[in-house]
Amino acid sequence: MLRVALIGCGAIGSSVIELLKGDAGLAVVAVVTPAEGVAAAQAALQKLAPGVQVCTGVPESGVDLVVETAGHAAIEEHVLPALRRGTPCVVASVGALSAPGLAEKLEIAAITGGTQVQLIAGAIGAIDALAAARIGGLDSVRYTGRKPPRAWKGTPAEQGRDLDALTAECVIFEGSAREAAALYPKNANVAATVSLAGLGLDRTLVRLIADPTVAENVHTVEAEGAFGSFELSMRNKPLAANPKTSALTVYSAVRALRNRAAALAI
Ligand SMILES: NC(=O)C1=CN([C@@H]2O[C@H](COP(=O)(O)OP(=O)(O)OC[C@H]3O[C@@H](n4cnc5c(N)ncnc54)[C@H](O)[C@@H]3O)[C@@H](O)[C@H]2O)C=CC1
Numbered sequence: 001m002l003r004v005a006l007i008g009c010g011a012i013g014s015s016v017i018e019l020l021k022g023d024a025g026l027a028v029v030a031v032v033t034p035a036e037g038v039a040a041a042q043a044a045l046q047k048l049a050p051g052v053q054v055c056t057g058v059p060e061s062g063v064d065l066v067v068e069t070a071g072h073a074a075i076e077e078h079v080l081p082a083l084r085r086g087t088p089c090v091v092a093s094v095g096a097l098s099a100p101g102l103a104e105k106l107e108i109a110a111i112t113g114g115t116q117v118q119l120i121a122g123a124i125g126a127i128d129a130l131a132a133a134r135i136g137g138l139d140s141v142r143y144t145g146r147k148p149p150r151a152w153k154g155t156p157a158e159q160g161r162d163l164d165a166l167t168a169e170c171v172i173f174e175g176s177a178r179e180a181a182a183l184y185p186k187n188a189n190v191a192a193t194v195s196l197a198g199l200g201l202d203r204t205l206v207r208l209i210a211d212p213t214v215a216e217n218v219h220t221v222e223a224e225g226a227f228g229s230f231e232l233s234m235r236n237k238p239l240a241a242n243p244k245t246s247a248l249t250v251y252s253a254v255r256a257l258r259n260r261a262a263a264l265a266i
């Protein structure tokens with residue numbers, strides 16, 4: 001039985017706990033939240049998972065695996081120290097690696113602890129194909145993220161436009177995956193994931209679109225290289241608790257955790 005500490009208990013984290021209830025190979029033993037969220041997390045967990053410890057840092061013992069579903073800031077704050085202590089970590093906030101030096105810090109922390117940090121595919125598919133294609137050489141990778149206007153609330157997309165008044169699609173960002181992930185930390189993690197699997201944060205072309213005609217989070221990847229080419233299009237259902245986040249992210253996190261506990265992994 002692997003003992004799991006979950007960093008962040010919001011839309012993704014609470015769904016992960018729900019799905020892992022009664023799992024034969026994994027048990028969530030601790031939930032890490034900011035100090036101001038402890039009381040709310042305790043109240044929520046009383047029903048969802050009584051007995052799970054709520055804390056403001058990853059416990060230094062009694063944890064075999066850490067999963068981050070909190071946001072970019074949690075990588076420096078919680079993931080790096082856990083890795084240095086030798087605890088393997090699974091990370092959802094992949095866009096955090098757009099910050100200068102953070103990818104290198106993660107690698108050094110994992111090497112220091114003799115462990116590994118795993119970046120999950122999250123809301124996007126074909127990461128395996130892209131990462132394999134990269135070995136033969138890639139010429140171009142484009143990622144387009146299209147979400148309903150409400151998913152862009154509280155982001156720079158609101159500057160100079162009224163998202164509620166949109167009647168047609170509106171391109172809110174065009175640039176590199178590095179810029180996209182930094183400007184849209186809650187919406188462009190998949191842009192970072194696609195780029196890290198493929199051509200890198202600076203050579204992956206990203207377009208972000210607010211589109212009042214869609215109800216799903218639509219992700220498209222177009223890649224070309226020595227392997228040939230592919231076009232991927234996904235229409236992801238958003239989580240009820242957070243319209244920015246696709247339900248597939250939850251399933252991706254649970255899959256990554258179950259693979260850690262499984263004798264045969266796919
Ligand atoms: N890789 C992917 O495809 C995706 C990744 N994400 C990442 O997952 C994160 C969480 O997504 P949701 O659950 O939908 O967001 P949410 O806002 O519903 O939940 C985040 C939770 O984390 C907690 N939190 C924030 N900062 C923290 C910290 N430093 N330490 C511990 N807890 C902290 C908050 O109190 C909140 O309860 C996003 O911010 C994003 O970085 C989200 C969607 C897709």
Ligand SMILES: O=C([O-])CC(=O)C(=O)O
Pocket residue numbers: 123185186187188189190191217236244245246247249
């Ligand atoms: O969940 C999604 O559809 C994608 C997302 O928010 C992200 O990439 O940060």
